[in-house]
Amino acid sequence: MGNRQADREQGKDWILRTQSSGVERIEAFFHGSGYAMHRHDTYALGITLAGVQSFQYKKSLRNSLPGNTMALYPDEPHDGQAGTEAGFRYRMLYVEPALLQAALGGVPLPFIEGGISTDPRMFHALGNLLAQMDGDVEPLQQDDGIFELATAMNAVSGNRPRRHAADFQAAQRAREYIHAALDRTLTLDELAQSCGRDRWSLTRDFRSFFGTSPYRYLSMRRLDLARRLMAQGRPLAEVAAMSGFADQSHMTRLFTRTYGIAPARWLRMVKPGR
Structure with missing residues (x-):
């Protein structure tokens, strides 16, 4: 993190990388040319955070803007460069096709025409998987994210979902x-x-x-437990540990994202008996 921060302050190119269970995440910033033509045997799925992210794909130049999602099919050649002098910053997820195929259950792999989508379903699903770059992602959280991403990609590509008998x-x-x-x-x-x-x-x-998904349900029940323990006057660090969070900061992030208010402030505001 320290080197990345220093590079950012000096305007240098940088890459942050994490990997877990068949999924690789990167966040990067580039001026000028970032990558020569290359290809992966995985999907390359990304979100442009700033600038114009340009790349050659399927014999055409594509330009991804902030808010767009990129979905490059496995084994398709592509490069990467800045579309303006300001450079571009992005996050990318490299996911094995077998992981998506397991979630889809035997349908043709989704293909996103042109390699760029403005569909909010894609942006939301991919954003969830790319939200945590510096911390560990819980296994159930990642599996939920893969299922949501596979479903979104299948819908955006125009594939028909398979029918499944529910139990x-x-x-x-x-x-x-x-x-x-x-x-x-x-x-x-x-x-x-x-x-x-x-x-x-x-x-x-x-x-x-x-x-809702199993991980989302688990997270909300953890937050219910955390609020009960907080109301009993237990220290926040102890509450986080007893509620199954990795640490207090993990609990604070999820609590704030869910309720729009930090735990300490919620505790100061809540009235007894409510």
């Missing part, structure tokens, strides 16, 4: 299992095993019957 009893058992595991790390594999369902079918079941 309410499996979803209910998963919900009960989540309630018993708020204070520890939980994986989608463990959750699926607890209710006798494969991981992606369970994800579809849970969303169908409870209106």
Whole structure:
């Protein structure tokens, strides 16, 4: 982080990289030419944060602006350069096609025409997976994000979603299992095993019957527990640990993003008995 900050202040090109479970994330800034023509055996999915991000793709020059999402198909040659003298900053996700295919369940891989999308479903799904660059992503959080991304890409590409028979009893058992595991790390594999369902079918079941993803449900129940513990007068660091958060800052970020107010301020404002 220190080197990246120094490079940013000096206007130098820089790259920040993290990797976990078949997914690689980068955040980068470039002036001029960033990359020569190359290709990956993964999807290259990104969000332009600042400037104009230009690249040759499918024999044409593409220009991605802030708010756009880029979706480059596996094994397609492309390069990367700044579209203006100001340079460009972006975040990119490199995800193995097999991960998306597992979530989709045997449909043709999604292809986004032109390599750039303005569809808000793509921007939201990709933004969730790229939101954390400096910290660890929980396994269940990443699996939820992959499912959401695969679903969005499939819809934006025009593929028809497959029909799946939903299992309410499996979803209910998963919900009960989540309630018993708020204070520890939980994986989608463990959750699926607890209710006798494969991981992606369970994800579809849970969303169908409870209106949200397993990780989102887990996060909200952790926040419910945290508010109860905070109201009892426990220190915030202790509350974070007892509620299953990685640390106090992790709890604060999620609490603020969910309720629009930091935990300490919420605690000062809340009235007894409410």
